[in-house]
Amino acid sequence: MGPLHGIKVIDMTSVLMGPFASQALGDMGADVVKVEAPPGDLVRQIGPARHADMGPIFLNTNRNKRSLVLDLKQPAGLEVLKRLLADADVLIYNVRPQAMARLGLDFETVAALNPRLVYAGLFGFGQDGPYAARPAYDDLIQGGALLPHLIARATGGPPRYVPTAMADRIVGVTAVGGILAALVARQTSGRGQRVDVPMFETMVGFVLGDHLGGLSFEPPLDAGGYARQLSPDRRPYRTRDGHICALVYTDKQWEAFLRAVGREDLLTADERFANFANRSRHIDHVYGELARIFEERSTAEWMVLLEQADVPMLPMHDFESILGDPHLVATGFFQTCEHPSEGTIRTMRMPMSWSDSSPDPVRPAPRLGEHSREVLREAGYDDGQIDQLVARQAVHVAPALSSPATPSPSATA
Numbered sequence: 001m002g003p004l005h006g007i008k009v010i011d012m013t014s015v016l017m018g019p020f021a022s023q024a025l026g027d028m029g030a031d032v033v034k035v036e037a038p039p040g041d042l043v044r045q046i047g048p049a050r051h052a053d054m055g056p057i058f059l060n061t062n063r064n065k066r067s068l069v070l071d072l073k074q075p076a077g078l079e080v081l082k083r084l085l086a087d088a089d090v091l092i093y094n095v096r097p098q099a100m101a102r103l104g105l106d107f108e109t110v111a112a113l114n115p116r117l118v119y120a121g122l123f124g125f126g127q128d129g130p131y132a133a134r135p136a137y138d139d140l141i142q143g144g145a146l147l148p149h150l151i152a153r154a155t156g157g158p159p160r161y162v163p164t165a166m167a168d169r170i171v172g173v174t175a176v177g178g179i180l181a182a183l184v185a186r187q188t189s190g191r192g193q194r195v196d197v198p199m200f201e202t203m204v205g206f207v208l209g210d211h212l213g214g215l216s217f218e219p220p221l222d223a224g225g226y227a228r229q230l231s232p233d234r235r236p237y238r239t240r241d242g243h244i245c246a247l248v249y250t251d252k253q254w255e256a257f258l259r260a261v262g263r264e265d266l267l268t269a270d271e272r273f274a275n276f277a278n279r280s281r282h283i284d285h286v287y288g289e290l291a292r293i294f295e296e297r298s299t300a301e302w303m304v305l306l307e308q309a310d311v312p313m314l315p316m317h318d319f320e321s322i323l324g325d326p327h328l329v330a331t332g333f334f335q336t337c338e339h340p341s342e343g344t345i346r347t348m349r350m351p352m353s354w355s356d357s358s359p360d361p362v363r364p365a366p367r368l369g370e371h372s373r374e375v376l377r378e379a380g381y382d383d384g385q386i387d388q389l390v391a392r393q394a395v396h397v398a399p400a401l402s403s404p405a406t407p408s409p410s411a412t413a
Contacts, residue, residue: 010085
């Protein structure tokens with residue numbers, strides 16, 4: 001059983017930020033009930049799929065959850081949710097707080113139902129500022145948190161977003177920490193509390209922790225920005241036949257690296273290489289010289305040389321090569337399992353492990369409404385009551401599988 005075994009989570013989130021957070025709670029052993037509107041989570045529709053509403057981003061962000069479909073616009077659907085909240089440990093949502101209030105699910109109302117509930121909201125902006133009621137998405141928050149500006153400065157090209165939902169995932173991870181802290185506090189106080197996790201403030205703090213620079217002082221000592229991260233040559237190094245990722249960082253690593261490539265003279269002949277402080281002040285020149293050196297050998301030769309010199313390095317993977325990375329293969333990071341409806345799928349295991357609290361086997365991401373009847377029975381509804389809720393369309397139930405999915409030969413480890 002995982003470390004969160006016995007914790008019940010009502011997950012009202014959708015798309016990526018909230019589901020990424022609730023999946024982590026499920027991976028740790030919590031019982032996560034994903035409450036979806038009748039159309040289902042929008043992210044179900046993204047990417048290639050064998051069946052409708054079962055796309056790969058959904059599959060990889062919603063494992064270890066049960067799906068309950070409720071129409072919260074109907075009083076009967078809302079009543080079901082409130083019954084579930086009465087004995088839950090955590091409610092997590094990622095709509096604007098104003099939307100929760102319109103449903104009658106604001107913190108004060110929900111806390112009156114269950115004073116021990118941790119009420120966690122992930123939304124765009126802190127609620128004490130002028131942006132409080134604005135909608136927000138990953139792209140917008142990346143832009144507001146300087147990421148496109150930093151990319152343009154570093155590359156000399158146009159501003160662009162990082163090609164992954166970085167803000168959503170970082171805010172999701174931050175929310176997990178906040179939720180766990182509130183659960184720990186409850187052990188002493190006996191009370192739950194509201195946990196607000198605003199995207200904008202979280203990401204601005206995340207980025208400017210590196211880049212506030214001289215603006216940390218008043219008056220400022222510079223115009224901001226971490227020079228090493230903004231160097232145009234901070235990138236994978238081109239080798240004679242490809243690329244490699246390497247970071248020669250400490251004085252010890254520089255000495256070992258330059259000795260291995262026969263360039264010890266740089267340490268004494270060029271003061272820009274003499275020590276960490278000098279290299280930092282002249283980082284563009286230093287990285288430029290490294291780029292020239294790396295072009296002299298093949299990627300395979302560099303892998304051997306850098307490992308012998310104990311200089312940090314990794315191959316620059318693509319989608320094909322990452323699946324065969326020897327370390328990930330040895331640790332069983334990529335795993336295949338049989339999904340009840342989707343056949344053989346590839347999944348990624350949670351990277352953390354616990355010596356005494358090993359989580360249960362993975363529950364694959366659910367079909368829309370797959371567990372509606374199961375969850376309602378646990379909440380005290382009998383079959384007749386459930387049938388009435390289904391007939392009134394306050395609750396939706398997934399159709400029964402006609403037969404087990406046939407594994408696809410294309411889905412291999």
